[in-house]
Amino acid sequence: MSLLNYKNTSTKRFLEYVQIDTQSDPESESQPSTEKQKNLSRLLVKELLEIGLKDAHLDEYGYVYATIPANSDKDIPVICFCSHVDTSPDCSGEGVKPVIHKNYQGQDLVLPDDNEQIIRLSEHPDLAHQLGNDIITASGKTLLGADNKAGVAEIMDAIYHLVANPEIKHGTIKILFTPDEEIGRGTAKVDLEKLGASFGYTIDGETLGSLEDETFSADGARISITGVSQHPGFAKGRMESALKIAAEIISNLPKHTLSPETTEEKEGFIHPVGISGAVETASIEFIIRDFTESGLKNHESLLEKIMSEVLSLYPNSKAELKVWEQYRNMKEILDGYPQVTAYAMEAIQRAGIEARQMSIRGGTDGSRLSFMGLPCPNIFAGEHAFHGKHEWVSVQDMEKATETIVHLCQIWEENA
Numbered sequence: 001m002s003l004l005n006y007k008n009t010s011t012k013r014f015l016e017y018v019q020i021d022t023q024s025d026p027e028s029e030s031q032p033s034t035e036k037q038k039n040l041s042r043l044l045v046k047e048l049l050e051i052g053l054k055d056a057h058l059d060e061y062g063y064v065y066a067t068i069p070a071n072s073d074k075d076i077p078v079i080c081f082c083s084h085v086d087t088s089p090d091c092s093g094e095g096v097k098p099v100i101h102k103n104y105q106g107q108d109l110v111l112p113d114d115n116e117q118i119i120r121l122s123e124h125p126d127l128a129h130q131l132g133n134d135i136i137t138a139s140g141k142t143l144l145g146a147d148n149k150a151g152v153a154e155i156m157d158a159i160y161h162l163v164a165n166p167e168i169k170h171g172t173i174k175i176l177f178t179p180d181e182e183i184g185r186g187t188a189k190v191d192l193e194k195l196g197a198s199f200g201y202t203i204d205g206e207t208l209g210s211l212e213d214e215t216f217s218a219d220g221a222r223i224s225i226t227g228v229s230q231h232p233g234f235a236k237g238r239m240e241s242a243l244k245i246a247a248e249i250i251s252n253l254p255k256h257t258l259s260p261e262t263t264e265e266k267e268g269f270i271h272p273v274g275i276s277g278a279v280e281t282a283s284i285e286f287i288i289r290d291f292t293e294s295g296l297k298n299h300e301s302l303l304e305k306i307m308s309e310v311l312s313l314y315p316n317s318k319a320e321l322k323v324w325e326q327y328r329n330m331k332e333i334l335d336g337y338p339q340v341t342a343y344a345m346e347a348i349q350r351a352g353i354e355a356r357q358m359s360i361r362g363g364t365d366g367s368r369l370s371f372m373g374l375p376c377p378n379i380f381a382g383e384h385a386f387h388g389k390h391e392w393v394s395v396q397d398m399e400k401a402t403e404t405i406v407h408l409c410q411i412w413e414e415n416a
Contacts, residue, residue: 002403004165005165006399008402009160010150014146015098017040022036022039022085022087023086023088024088032061032180033180034086037062037086037180038062044085045064051160053159059191062085063176063189063191065175066159068159070171072413072416074171074413076412076413077199078172080173080199081173081405083381084148084181085152085177086181086183087149092141093145095141096138097138097141098136098137098139098144101135103132104132104133104134106127107121109135114141117390119385124390126207129208133395134394137390137392140389142389146393147383147387147391148381150393150401151401154203154401155203157398159175161402161406170413171413173409174196178190187372192373192374199337199376200369201344201366201377202365203381203405204364205381205383206386207356209353209380209400211377211379213330213331213358213359215330215362216291216362218288218289220286220288221300222286223249223319223321225245225284226319227239227240227242227282228240228280229279239279240316242277242279242280242282245310248313253306258299259271268290269290270286270299270302271288272284272285273285286303307319327363327371330376334375344404344408346411347407347411364378379408380404381401382400382401
């Protein structure tokens, strides 16, 4: 079911948004982590005010809040749509030049500013479902920023359509655009009382028609090592290098399992993401992932066992493992509110798409929001190959995401 009177504004918005550098910074302690994220957020507030959302504003922490007032007399739960404005620190987001490849016919896409950057159909099987569609990529020097500016553009497009077509009945709808999702701080300073929503949806998923109601549970971990430093000319039998101990711990991790490169579906992993130090002290940073709490504990026990076995070879050194919670599988919360997922599945189907309920090997703002009291599954935005130069999204998938958002607003009204 297509939307009546629909005029696609998501593409125009998206092409403008991605040219604004909003890369977040994990080393920064400020909130937001980079002031430049607010450049896009200020533009969004301006556009929301122009559309007619009178309370649209940007707060000091980089969050954009806005409200579409209800136009139905029914008692309808307040729902929220959320996307994040920042892009990943893993690849440059400065000077993005979006390129539209019209009427895609299955060819490999050679990016114009670096001919060695080729988006191959054989490596991106979802392209096989895009024949005849218009594919947007970056030019080869940067990421694109579809994660999550596609979601931002789709929400903005849906807002524009709802306000322009008041005959579409809906309850009060809240809008939330967050900073710093890519560095795990997307909900650090969110004001849920001010937001005032009962249920939410992040628009930050991948494949057309997907609805993600299950995420990894996630912990961070750090091994801090204290070795024995000696002058290297007189070190025989004395020196115990903390850096070498760290290297041995990493080397003793499983080679054929429990790593991102050897796991899939619901398999978890232990992943070293950083190492630093010198002869006397060193540290290793890890992320630990699994879909269950017990799986996390098993992985952490294995990591501690490996650390202890390596340390047994260095009698004068010591090491300590610290683990902290990052986020948890939102399915634990969403299973208590089945209508939230069911309505989203119906909205996808009304947009003429096969709906697929999926798990995501990662986390979203919705993971944390769910445990903060705002049950919040993740709806597709159409973004693919994110965090790198081969990122892409299709115009038609963005349009379908907009349709899904509008249908979802109607479904909540109809079922009130």
